[in-house]
Amino acid sequence: MSAHACDAIVIGGGHNGLVTAAYLARAGKKVIVFEKRHVLGGAAVTEEIYPGFKYSVCSYVVSLLRPEIIRELDLPRHGLRILPLESTFTPLPNDDYLVRWADHDQTRRELYRHSPRDADAYDDFGRLMYQLAVAVKPILAMIPPDPTSMSPKDLLGFLKLGKHFRGLGHAQFHALHKLMTMSSADLLDEWFETEALKATMSASGIIGTLLGPRSPGTAYVLLHHYMGEIDGAMRAWGFAKGGTGAVSESIAAAAREHGAEIRTEAGVSEVIVRHGRAVGVALESGDEYRAPVVVSALDPKRTFLSLVAEQHLPGDFVRDIKRFRIRGSSGKVNLSLGELPDFTAKPGVGPLHQGAISISPSFDYLERAYDDAKYGEFSTRPFMDVIIPSMIDPEMAPPGKHVMSIFVQYAPSDLRGGWDEAKREAFGDAVVDTLAQYAPNLPGAILHRQVLSPWDIERSMGLTAGNIFHGELSLQQLFCMRPAVGWADYTTPLDGYFQAGSGTHPGGGVTGASGRLAAMKILGGKL
Amino acid sequence: MSPRVFGRPGVRPEGPELLPVFPPEYTAAAVLRTTPFHRRTEALCEAGNWRRWSGFLAASSYELHHDREYWAIRNSAGLIDVSPLHKYRIQGVDAERLLDRLVTRNVAKCAIHQVLYTPWCDEAGKVMDDGTLCRLADDVFRLTSALPNLRWLLDNARGLNVQIEDVSDALAALALQGPNARAILTEAAGGVADDLGYFRLTEGAIGGAPVQITRTGYTGDLGYEIWTEPQHALTLWDALMAAGRAHRVVPAGLLALDVARVEAGLILIEVDYVPSHQAVIEARKSSPYEIGMGWTVKLDKPGFVGRDALMAERARGPEWEFKGLEVSWDAMESLYGAVGLPPQLPSEGWRTSVPVYAGNRQVGYATSGCWSPLLKKYIALAHLQTPHSATGTHLSMEITVEHHRKKAAARVVEPQFFNPDRKRSNPGRADRS
Structure with missing residues (x-):
């Protein structure tokens, strides 16, 4: 072993990489994180590009960040402050508008102005989505089992999942079926008549996805955005004081407190493979670092197609990753x-x-x-x-x-x-x-x-095609298929090499869930 | 629009105008609506004690303590602004058919100018809401409800010849409740309501304002609700206050009303039961049989929403009953006596869930309770598992005595703790149907 040895190397100081590093360090591992840029956070950064004005350059709101991460890493003690984001205002071309306020009665009045019927439906819809988000939520905190495996652990995983869904009421189960198959436009048309309300609500179903509101599958993305939770309240969105970079900074502070080392302006050029096993990384500077565990928090394309030479990976796996849809939108x-x-x-x-x-x-x-x-x-x-x-x-x-x-x-990546x-x-x-x-x-x-543009996001943040979710949240790319069947449990075909980015379950948004589950897998199932 | 200042009428703080944080269209009054009576109630609300009621600003109490307002309801008359109720006008040849399909009571038997109190259920026979249904004409009804029900009405009216209109904002309403209510109306409305039967409607004028008067209310006392168009609201208020002066009418807020309705054993939605369409888990839903509304379920009328489920439930017997609890004074005295205190009494109604036990086993929970100043009893409304719900059963209710949880002996009683003859009686009429 060279002098540069540690227990685990994390490639990429985005929020997921930092989360993995924090949990590994918390478990007593000697961890080092390499970030290519001069700032931490990846797409979750705050930068002062124009003096005195701070931009949340890419990601700009907080909701999906898993509450267990906030709790377990004690992020408020490390500076995380989530301020309420109160309303959604939709101005209309005819100089009317629609607002959904934080206050329930105020929102009801405003919806009533557009459609008395929608004012009633809005509450019922919100309740149904709440129930579904509660139903789906446990899956977010679960390492996906492998459907092709007959191992007791994977079978048990599916058994638990089946039992969970049997516990849903009929109405919820049917609604979930619809959500998994419909377009957000069709779903919302079933509930509402106010065009501006439907369109604004459907926006959650298209964000980060190169699909329109009338494309099937977008209803699920809608639900994905309902799963945000602040202080136990589902569907609550907030703004991190100091911008989204403050989220990354607080996670980094927690990681450092547990002893993790975090290097910026230290881009990784390659994962070093010896005898079919990842053993370390080579930096762009030429330095090499060794560790028995190498974790990539980059997207699947970069993790498998850029950092690792193709001959080290099985052909069908490489094919799956090449097919993985990651269009910037x-x-x-x-x-x-x-x-x-x-x-x-x-x-x-x-x-x-x-x-x-x-x-x-x-x-x-x-x-x-x-x-x-x-x-x-x-x-x-x-x-x-x-x-x-x-x-x-x-x-x-x-x-x-x-x-x-x-x-x-x-803004399509393939303009x-x-x-x-x-x-x-x-x-x-x-x-x-x-x-x-x-x-x-x-x-x-x-x-x-x-x-x-997606081109700029790829060039500066390193997100392939500028896709904010590290791969689209389409049904064929979720849960045990994210990023590829058989490799959804944060391991990879390369021993010692793990994945922790949003291209793994449960996917995009500043959730940290992928980073946490990856750490859980690396640590043998326990954090 | 100048910033609103709560305080004694006519008393405004000295100094320059407040600089508002946001323009006036964003003040509290814009977030919460004010009722058509607000100009009067605001001036009278010395306590500045407001709460939210269906998106409206409603007075909790006009004075710092609600005592005087409560005693007015029981001893003279209380005037309560009940405008925030939701109201729907249902008209058309199929109006009766629609309503008979929705509510549990028999609408076909409802006479013109009769009012029915009724719940309505979902397909599973679980209560969605409750309210009053009044037949204004052969094919015209008015439904009042605690929660919005427009979508439910419209969804069930498909294919029927019926017009449904949300008239919540088109009607202002006052409840005049208490033993002097009739005398005040005699003076204000010229006797049109003198012979008005219990749960009946009449029309008339008060202070020149055209009104409808129903003999209904939420206090379990002699009382009326008076309905008028918003432009007549202040006229109506002023006329009732003027006519009521000699009869000691007092504007009353929701705190006083809450004590009165617990004494009357009247259930409150979102407090004593969860409307089925708002329940996020099944266990929170209740059938009419489980919340003391079994008497409203007319299983002999043809198909209505929830009928099959309710037939089945009646056959097997409900699992819960909604009953009254009288907490033993002796038990309170001895529990508090053990720490050197006299019994501490809840003068305001409480609305938290409190465990009820048979021995050491929890067999139910109380959802509302208060000290009844009139009955001199600590009373509560409780959901009890049927084996333990028979009147006279001895149970115990949790009370917190000087930071420690204790069980106070309590007896199961019928929930109408207070039910005076004057509520229904009509001295002017021989017929007291």
Whole structure:
């Protein structure tokens, strides 16, 4: 062994890599994390790109972060503060609007204004989704069993799963069946009649997915987003004080306290394989590190196709990983603003500026946006999920000034003719131009603009195709098939090599669940 | 719109106007609605003690303690703003058919200007809500409910010739409750309600405001509910307060009402039972038989929602009953005496779940309770497993005595702790049906 020896090496200092490192270190392992960039967090970062203005560069809200991770790693003690995100405001082209507030009665009144029937249905729908999220939640905290295996452990896993689903009531079971098979548009059409409500709700079903609201399978993504939980309340979204990077920083602080070493600007070029076993990594700098456990928190393409030479892996496995769908669908625009947007639909400054602003007036609007992407263009009138972090955490911008985070879809990774700087800026122009239709003062208020296309997200964050989930949350890529059948339990065909990124069960979002389950697997089932 | 200030009428703090955090359309009054009587109730609510009721701001008590308001309900008259109730107008040739399909009581037998109290159930026979149903004309009904029911009504009305209208905002309502209620109405409405029978409706005018008067209420006392269009609300309030002055009418809040309704053994949704469509687990749902509404279930009428399940349940007998508990004064005295204290009494109604035991085994739970100032008894409403629910059964209820959990002896009684003759009687009429 060389001088550079430890118990485990984690490749990638994104939130999942940091979670794995923290749990391994907590269990007494000597762990070292290598992060290519100068900042930790991967896609969960806060950066001050324009002086005084802090951007949650990619991921921008918190909800899916598993409560057990917050508890077990004691993240609040390490600085994590989750502030409430209060409402969702959907301005409409006819200068009307729809708001869903934090307050139940206030939301009911607002929905009632659009459709008295929907006001009743909204509560019933919320309850059903709550029940389903509760039903599905245990699966999130479970290492997927292998359907091809006859081992008692895997069989027991499926037995437990079967028993769990038998425990569901008829109504819930049928609803779950629908969720697993329907499009979010069809599902929501069964419940509601207000177009803006349906479209805004369906947005959760398309985020991070190169599908439109009318594509089957999107209903599940909707449920995936319902599984967020804050303080025991399901479907609660929040904003991390200091931006999403603060989530990563708090996990890193917990890992360091347990003795993990974390290196930035230390990109891994290769996993070193000896006699069919991963034994360490080589850095871009040429340094080599050895450890009996090597964990990749990168996406499956990078984990298996970039870091490991193909001859070390079984051919059918390589084929499965090559087939793994990881198309980028979204971009991100971050703005520094001299003043708040003034919406013609609801002029002035109000609490709605403290919540999400959704550009999702109708299914047709969203589906047209998807049509652009289907044929290789970015949406000229895109879906947008906007928040103004400085209205939630004043430290995100200088007093009186603001930052705006705009999640934009669709921006396909395989843009016709490929992405370049001009196309990226044209995409940014389309975003600002679309928002200006609802808030005409916006273009004049912009002090600085950062536009990220999938191409930029891949280049700077290292997410293949800029896919925010490390692989689409389509049904054929979930649970025991994520990322490939037989290799959903965080192990890989290469002994000593493990995977911990969002490309494993239970998938995307800043959940940390993959990182935690990977650590559990590495530690023999116990944390 | 200037910032709203709670306080004694006419008393405003000195100094410059408050700088609002957000524009006026975002104040509390915009988050929670105010009823058509708000200009009067706000001025009178010296305690600034408000709570949420169906998305409206409702006075908990007008004074810092609700005592005077409670005693008005039992000794003179209390005036309670009940506008936040949900109200639906159901009209059409199939209106009776629709309602008979939905509710457990027999709507076909409901006379014009009669009011029925009734629950309605889901297919499994579990109670979704309860309210009053009034036949305004042959094919016109008004349903009141605690929760929104528009979608349920519309879904069940498919294929029927019926119009359903949410008239919640089109009707303001006041409850005038207490032994002097009739005398006040005689003065205010010119005697139209003098002979009004229990659970009947009449029409008239009060202070020039056209009103409907029903002999209904939530206090178990002599009382009326008066319905008018919102533009007449303040006129109605002022006229009733003026007519009531000599009869000692007192505006009463929900704290006083809560004690009165526990004394009357009247069940409260979301407190004493969970509406079936809101229950996230099966165990939280209740059938009418389990919550003291068995008398409303008319199994002899043809198909209504939940009938099959309710037939089966009646055949096997319900597992739970909703009964009254009288907590033994002697037990309270000895438990508190052991720590050197006199019994500590809950002067406000409580609404938490409290375990009820037979020996050491938990056989139920109480969901509402209070000290009854009138009966001088500690009373509670409880869900009891049927083997332990017979009137007269000796059980015990958990009480916390100086930070320690104890069991106080309690006796099972019928839930109508207080049920005066005046509630139903009609001195002006020989016929007291």
